[in-house]
Amino acid sequence: MKKYDHKKIEKKHQQNWEKDGAYNTKEDKNKQKYYCLVEFPYASGEGLHVGHVRGYTALDIIARKKRMEGFNVLYPIGLDAFGLPTENYAIKTGINPKIIIRDIANTFRRQLKSLGFSFDWSREINTSDPEYYKWTQWIFLQFFKHGFAYKKKMPINWCVDCKIGLANEEVINGVCERCGGQVEKKEKEQWMLAITKYADRLYDDLDKTEFLEKIKVQQRNWIGRSSGVLISFALATTQIGADKKPQINADGKIVLITNVQEFRENVNIDSKLKIEGREFSIKELIKFKLDDGSFYLKLFLSGGYVLADDLNSNSFILVKEKDTNLKIEEDDITFENKKYSFSYKAHAIAEEVFGEEIFKKGESETFWDYTSGNNYLSLGIVDKNKKRLDFLGKTIKADKIEVTNLRESASNLRSSATFTKVNVFTTRPDTLFGATYLVLAPEHELIRKMLDDRSIENKKEVEKYISETAKKKDIDRMAENKIKTGVELKGIKAINPAYRQAGPLNKKEIPVFIADYVLDSYGTGAIMAVPAHDERDYAFASQINADNKTQMGADNKTSADRIEIIKVIESDQNLYTGYGKLINSGKFNGMESEKAMKEITKFVGGELKTIYSLRDWIFSRQRYWGEPIPLVFCNECKKRVGNSKFQIPNSKKIPNSKLQIQNQEFNKGELLNPGWVIDEKLPFELPDVKKYEPTDTGESPLASVKKWVNVKCPKCGADAKRETDTMPNWAGSSWYWLRYIDSKNDKEFASMDKLKYWTPVDWYNGGMEHTTLHLLYSRFWHKFLFDIGLVPTDEPYIKRTSHGMILGEGGEKMSKSKGNVINPDDIIEKFGADSFRLYEMFMGPFDQHTSWNTNGVVGMIRFIEKVYGLLEKLTNNESEDVDNFLNKTIKKVEEDIENMKFNTAISSMMVFVNFVYNKNKISKNNYKKFLKILSPFAPHVTEELWLETGEKESIHKTKWPEYDKIKEDKNLTIVVQVNGKIRDKFIIDSNLDESQIKDKALSSGIVLRWIGDKEIKKTIYVRGKLINIVTI
């Protein structure tokens, strides 16, 4: 008998397949396509890992089987080459990353080929190849042009060790995902990709896919969609006492202003105005009190208008807010007639107010504004001597203004007061009446404003808290069982809209806090706190109360300042987060939560709102080894963009034109990011540098290559600078499956014809660690490319699976430091690729973690040797029982492969081989069929044996065997139970019917003994399997 020599066999067939190009694929319209995709390896010096082998073998089995079933199969591979391991190695050794990558690619290629995977190597890609990343850059430019990329200064996660900005998702439990080092907050200008614009579709379209359910769940978790309600609370800078003035018109009738003074005193944040036929609501209301006791007003209205009180007449000025970013220079002046000092703001551009040209350049250039807002066109105009010239806007006679809901009197204000609105997000509007305080995130934009205009009394304390929060690392802010901290904004009160709407109830005003348990980046950055029905609010309120208690003596606190819990849902607990019947809720008492949510929302004019925990994608890294971002900064272009001629007013935007470029000279991205212009001469190549280390200032090493950085602007020819940040590692892998389809194309990233044939990917397998981020990012890119008409499908993958991790022999994760890493090369050398492949498929359920056991590979080589040995036992006679057994085995293997149950597929083939061994013979015909079903698992040895049987063509080009409808075995084993316990079994002829089987069972001595003298109540017969005799 010939000895099984895996080395000889495997090498021989690998060479043959390569020589024949056996697995190279071409489009073939006559054949149905099947696209198998595995995550390409991430370049690292360690080479192939046994974990790669698991996933690649599984899809190799699928690919090979699909080919045998007549599909035109694409199974490509490449290298994910940009990224930190390579860069770090370059920093350490000074070797050019290009050289490192070349070596790594060679290693991977050799290792993958030695496993006999049926990859189409002619399509191999490498993300760091300029021919590849040219298209990564090109796709980025499409994002940019369509306004999906924007530069934003924001606190980013900064890894102290890696000296790199991390995306939120790269920070795991507050530490760097890669190095485990400390993460700090740092302000940095970053390119962002607007993935949140796709949040809904990324969420909903999961239903169209056949991803494993747990993968869908992970994707949904990450997007974190939650539906709730926006409710606006009024904020007032000055406390309005309980001894309120009577309402003027509580039932909300429209009145004309006839008495300006009355209007000034009684207008409130909920009032509605009608001016020249147009309705406005009030966003912010400022009351100024003058020395003589009179008031004047400034109202920020909906639609971007400002209504300003003209002190000297019975009229108001209506102007339009400016919605662009104006350059503002600050100065202080004293307004001569009055003793008040106003903040003075000069605006550089002042051409468009109501579409009129208001003043001529050079004459009276500046505007003044007595608010602190940044983005408002001022109300007045002064000349160079800072003397007031005129108001802008339209003068509206007071009696032309109709007002609804004039209610609250503010005549007892001790000083000027501001009323503004703050939106909170809640999923529990039914608990609104229980809102006993408001919490804003320390970073909330309103706070800065309120600090600036001095409406917060305890400014020092608040500022201290804000700066403490900023210093905190994420890990502290997330720490478990953290004691909640916060500071009350003294001088600010909120008015619960439920009570405001309901009329004069006791609890009108509630305190406002800042606390870091509220996150600025989620929802509106503000919450209504309902301690009676929310755990976090309860914890915070308890904390504040406890603090107050200790200060009671010193600070003269009274119990009135303590936060009171109002239960609005019937329960006997202080804290109850469930649903139920409402109490203490005015006219909603007795209503069920579910209904109350809708009704209360309606009552207070809440707005239904869906929010996400998904954030936009920080897309720049201050690193060398990545794709350069193909943008140039040009000051000349910035000026031209800044010129209003190039601005597109909101009103002139084409409806639903998100994806249309609206300006001939500047594209949407260039308008959005003034000064940044695209460079379409791609690839935008990575220059060679001397040092690969990021700088301490956080700039990429590219910034030091002056020759590279300084360029002429591709748009106007002026001096300009290149962007020196590079793309994150995720970029190249966000579209690679598309490049495989047409990897040599130098005109486009892939031709539409070919895309139409091959997309979507039918089956995509990869590691579990990529089922949130990579999957989401790549789906996002694909959807965007679909929207701009460059790919034919809106989802990239039909089916996505993930293989479980292979742990070391001790059950721990394989790592160099533990010394439990298994090198694939050693296993192939010792046992051969076929045994290795079989073992990895046999070791356990594909999607579960399992630990490596080298002894297990021995079992596989024994199995292969048995199959090899069968060659000696061939006969020409078919035997019926082997026939039947094989038939069942084919069916089982076929179904198991489709269901990724590779372990039981192999087990059933082992059972078959053991069966044949006992028979000691098998017909050549059956043997060949068996080789076919084994061939996807063990491609080399089956090829060898196939040729040994006298065949000339490769087994991998043959057809997958069909199985017959399951023939019933002639002889069946029937189990006899008495009262559900097995007592006997016998073999019967399959023709027997139930009563005959029953008779037979009742003739068994053992069975009769167990029945004894008890009466037989009934018998249950399961066809071909068992009969149960029930007595009792």
Place this chain on the structure above:
RNA sequence: GCCCGGGUGGUGGAACUGGUAUACACGCAAGACUUAAAAUUUUGUGGCCUAUGGCCAUGCGGGUUCGAUUCCCGCCCCGGGCACCA
């Protein structure tokens, strides 16, 4: 805390839709071959007992059923995802 998985021999793990629990493989033990070892091969291998028979075992406790690893209720433990997410 919420949401997914999972818990079966010494080990990795089987068991379709409620119908013979422990397939297959590793390991272990004994035998054969061998001077010997390795390799190979044969047999055995869940536990317990009063052993040709019987009882108990699928994380724990209940329930439904003629019959439950499978379905229901209540717990415990392990792994993963999300997480002051309002």
